[in-house]
Amino acid sequence: MSDIAKATPRALRCIISMIGRTNAGKSSLINAICEQDVAIVSETKGTTTDAVAKPYELLPLGAVTLYDTAGIDDKTELGALRIKATLKVLYRTDIAVLVCGNDGIEDVEKDMIARFNDMKIPFIIAFNKNDIKNTSQKDIDFCNKNNISYVEVSAANGLNINQLKQAIIDIAPEEMKTDTLLAGDLFNKGDTVVMVVPLDLSAPKGRLILPQVQVLREILDTGAIAIAAKENDLTQILDNLKQKPTLIISDSQVIMKVAPLVPEDIKLTTFSILFARNKGDLATFVNGANAIDNLKDGDKILIAEACSHHIQSDDIGKVKIPNWLKKYTEKDLIFEFSQGGDFPDNLEDYALVIHCGACMLNQVEMGRRMRECVRRNVPITNYGVAISKTQGVLERVIRIFNL
Numbered sequence: 495m496s497d498i499a500k501a502t503p504r505a506l507r508c509i510i511s512m513i514g515r516t517n518a519g520k521s522s523l524i525n526a527i528c529e530q531d532v533a534i535v536s537e538t539k540g541t542t543t544d545a546v547a548k549p550y551e552l553l554p555l556g557a558v559t560l561y562d563t564a565g566i567d568d569k570t571e572l573g574a575l576r577i578k579a580t581l582k583v584l585y586r587t588d589i590a591v592l593v594c595g596n597d598g599i600e601d602v603e604k605d606m607i608a609r610f611n612d613m614k615i616p617f618i619i620a621f622n623k624n625d626i627k628n629t630s631q632k633d634i635d636f637c638n639k640n641n642i643s644y645v646e647v648s649a650a651n652g653l654n655i656n657q658l659k660q661a662i663i664d665i666a667p668e669e670m671k672t673d674t675l676l677a678g679d680l681f682n683k684g685d686t687v688v689m690v691v692p693l694d695l696s697a698p699k700g701r702l703i704l705p706q707v708q709v710l711r712e713i714l715d716t717g718a719i720a721i722a723a724k725e726n727d728l729t730q731i732l733d734n735l736k737q738k739p740t741l742i743i744s745d746s747q748v749i750m751k752v753a754p755l756v757p758e759d760i761k762l763t764t765f766s767i768l769f770a771r772n773k774g775d776l777a778t779f780v781n782g783a784n785a786i787d788n789l790k791d792g793d794k795i796l797i798a799e800a801c802s803h804h805i806q807s808d809d810i811g812k813v814k815i816p817n818w819l820k821k822y823t824e825k826d827l828i829f830e831f832s833q834g835g836d837f838p839d840n841l842e843d844y845a846l847v848i849h850c851g852a853c854m855l856n857q858v859e860m861g862r863r864m865r866e867c868v869r870r871n872v873p874i875t876n877y878g879v880a881i882s883k884t885q886g887v888l889e890r891v892i893r894i895f896n897l
């Protein structure tokens with residue numbers, strides 16, 4: 495394993511899951527991909543119980559986690575629990591490899607393919623054990639007819655393992671292979687962009703927070719001119735400028751103060767909206783925010799933050815957002831909180847998930863969290879989109895994205 499693979503937290507890695515029958519050779523295939531004996535391999539059926547995570551570096555995807563899962567046909571005493579654990583892994587799977595051993599594609603595999611399609615998980619079939627048998631024409635015809643990518647491999651002698659790696663890379667969603675801009679596509683060289691940066695109690699001492707720094711860097715990289723100001727100075731800045739700024743980017747927490755100060759012909763958005771667009775799917779977050787209108791008494795809301803920090807008396811996640819939501823909905827809502835790398839498994843219990851700006855997560859991990867919610871029909875939004883909704887300015891701050 496490279497230093498990069500070791501140093502990348504598990505939460506930030508692309509998750510590739512090996513799914514298949516007991517003894518199809520999932521563990522051996524991970525060994526072959528990693529070129530080391532990292533997974534448990536045994537001729538005894540059902541050796542792999544709960545999913546086992548193995549880190550590996552697969553460029554250009556970077557550090558990935560390979561999940562070695564229990565057999566989907568596991569008939570042992572704990573089989574039902576093991577299969578449940580395997581299916582749970584699918585919620586966080588970015589790419590699946592359906593491993594077929596001696597049996598080829600039968601009903602068990604077809605059921606799993608239907609599940610991948612339902613969950614919109616990109617997948618590939620690895621016909622394993624090609625050192626001792628040939629893939630049947632029936633199975634090849636099935637793949638061709640259904641437009642399914644497949645590779646004939648042998649974990650035992652290394653046949654086509656590099657082709658399998660390439661096939662995994664090929665089916666990976668584009669956002670996993672490239673970094674996209676936060677704001678750099680919204681202005682041009684020579685444009686003026688105003689960043690509204692409040693310095694309240696929750697602002698860290700002596701520095702800007704990561705979203706502000708990243709946007710500032712993109713403004714400078716583009717050759718545009720950056721102006722940073724506190725919300726109380728915005729009117730003076732607009733009065734002093736000879737030309738209107740191309741864009742104003744505000745911290746979400748002061749958007750209710752900023753929006754009325756910005757003339758309608760100046761583009762306005764928030765840092766959180768930019769992160770929502772960059773890290774996930776803005777339309778999904780907007781739908782999630784609109785689900786606030788349907789909340790009822792007793793509904794549970796999950797407030798999820800991707801890193802831990804000391805809680806201040808006016809904490810955005812713990813205090814401000816719950817208060818804004820209660821005020822907006824006038825409902826008796828129950829709030830639960832998660833912090834750090836763990837995203838709860840019991841997502842179905844929530845009527846809404848409100849996620850932080852996710853500046854510490856990459857697109858892959860944020861996309862995975864969104865997919866976990868979408869797959870379970872749980873609306874998800876983020877802090878900034880939710881705040882804009884409760885402050886009545888959501889339409890204004892997403893207008894420039896033509897959703």
Ligand code: SF4
Pocket residue numbers: 799800801802850851852853854855
């Ligand atoms: S990851 Fe989330 S909680 Fe942590 S600093 Fe970024 S926005 Fe805040």
